[in-house]
Amino acid sequence: MDQIESNPRVPIRAIQEELQRKYEVNILGDKVFRAKALATKTVVGDYSKQYKVLRDYVLELQATNVDRTVKIQVESKPNCNNPTRQFKRMYVCLRALKKGFKIGMRDFLGLDGAFMKRPFPGQILTAVGVDSNNGIYPLAYAIVETENTNSWKWFWECLGDNLNMHANSNFTFISDRQKLFTSCKHGLIPVIGHLFPCAEHRYCLRNIYVNMRKVWRTTEYKEHLLNCAKATTITDFETLMREFRSYDVEAYEWLMKIPPIIIGLEAISQAMSDMLLNNLCEVFNNKLINGRDKPIITCLEFIREYLTKRVCNVMKVINKCTGAFTPTRESLLQANVSSASQYTTRWNKVSKYQVKGPWHDQHVVEMTCSCRKWELTGMLCKHAIATINEMADNCEKVGELYTYVHNVYWLETWKNMYSFTVDPIKGRSM
Template identity: 40%
Template sequence: MSLQKVARAKSMAERIISGDYQVQYGFLRDYVLELLNTNPGTTVRIDVYPETSLFITTRTFRRIYVCLGALKLGFKSGLRDFLGLDGEDLDLGPNSNFTFISDRQKGIIPAMEKENMKKQLKGKDLSDQLWECGRATTVNHFNRAMDELKKINAEAHAWVSKIPTNTWAKSHFSGRAHTDCLLNNLCEVFNSKLDEGRDKPIITCLEYIREYLMKRLCVVQKIIDKCEGLLTPTTTTLFEKINTDASNCRFWEITGFPYRHVVCAIWDKIENGENAPHFDEWVHPCYRLSTWKAMYFKKIDPLNGRTMWPKSDCPFTLLPPKHRTPLGMPKKKRMRGVDDPNSQAGRLSRKYLAVTCSKCHNKGHNSRTCKG
């Protein structure tokens, strides 16, 4: 068989397995109705490109937003006001004190969108000191770290000083979020799990994400069923390793974990017969096993086959978005930002590295240009 015939056969097989790219947009509204019927509390929004005339009976798909009811209830049961994405659909009131963590690519903080530290100011010592500033848990510790940063690079110090400290330094966190995260790793891990479904047809892609989340909930539930005690396993491990000194007293306020001096004081009260709760009970409720169980109690329900989906009465037919196939091999992996740990953008090129000759072992040239 020719390569062209094999390619056509493969394309036909993929359409049978994953579905047709264009046809699935016509069933998308029916899929949404089935999703809403089988998973109460779910919210779905379909956005289309506007048309110039109301008499046009078709609409071109732009994007879709899905918030599964089980995950929404689980998040609200977690008692942690911390979001890696958007909180518009979590029934949050106007007085909510939620903390948002961004990947610095979507313009949540415009000042941080214009410039990037890694692009302009490089060096390991500089990077380490910047992390020292971000990890400081008290204002005095932060100020000392910033002074050291100024000694290393005054330009970097001036650039960082322009960014509001409550958006990147632990020392200025309010403590409401009960987390000390400085990176958007939670969202990055979730994104990495979706790579295989990105190039699938729209409904197949949505089902890939939903099925992954179903499996994830079941995996965590199996772990929960084996747990005992007041705190979650991870919290118990971290709590046992707490060895911070008295200078990090705001650690308790920021993360919800009592530091070791508080634990010692509680132990002393208990040993002397005073009526004091066990030190586990001083940890914030968001770290308790009961809270973890409540987060994963609600499950994502399966869907019926397509022949049993309800029919949408929307008068407009959905069309796939306009797509132009670029030249060359298709890119399946997502574009990584310069702040991504695996990004190539933030790495030094060879011209900034000191080359060592393999012959004379002197720096500044290689073995091909060696004259020794």
């Protein structure tokens, strides 16, 4: 049991060698296998018995974490021969994560599912946001019977209640492009379209490229796809798509089957993010690998303890930071400030500025920039910075640069997101 507790994945051969060295006896591999299974059940927990005490675990979680949401759904048709109900799904959204997400002011969520590696089938559905430093921000998770329309609908109904989302809520979601999501009758897109018709949806660009690479393997296709996805205006998108069409008509027609609004940035209006990849959920799922093969309560505790540790680790980084912005956005702003020195600005004596730079890069800046990067991300683009510099040279009162940047990127916002804590709970004996 000590060996299993310190290293649950210890090989059978290593246990045999340890017993032979310690007791000077040779034990058959089958007997060691059975002994390891018994020790694992004692240390990790019994897969079947943990379902029987799942309600007790939920009550403990509710008692120690105020204003959290934990829901259990059982099978609608009870078995008359069994006095207990059969487990179907479970949803968890902790108060610390819910409060922090709302403070972050970034209505952007990545969606994904991962298989449970245990005797009972199931999947973990996750909703992961983005914090002020462009790091992952896990918001909610659920254990469901399978990844289908019904389970996703239930998951989003629970999450919608937590976030006070309505039919007119403006959220942006990103997910992998798979059959589950592209089916007209089944999958994630129809669920979001039914529950939140005003929401915007993006496909993970890497997933699109993986499908494209099965037919077109050269790197030039990847460059064309990336350029089209990064276009921030409809004009640029259409120009780049024409260039792609002249390069390969078949690949262009394949890409045109995907609606532009779920490929890139030119049609996005409310995300406050320029993310094109669903790395959010992939990073979070990777952290849960060692917990997905555990019994249900052990798995849930693995996730909760990881979230507790993550909040503390991020706060340690925040406490070392100085300045007005988060480290990621501070470096991006300095890069834009450096690029702005190559641009010249002309004022029309009213409120508009013409900004011209290398490679025929010319835009108009008023309260926003015609390149739309400032509008899409909330971060000052190089055209806007060049305009502010020109205004300062004309002795106008422009103030500090951070006043032009959306406060989602302020260090204070990042700190407030992680000011809430995940409370610990008592052990099994309690």
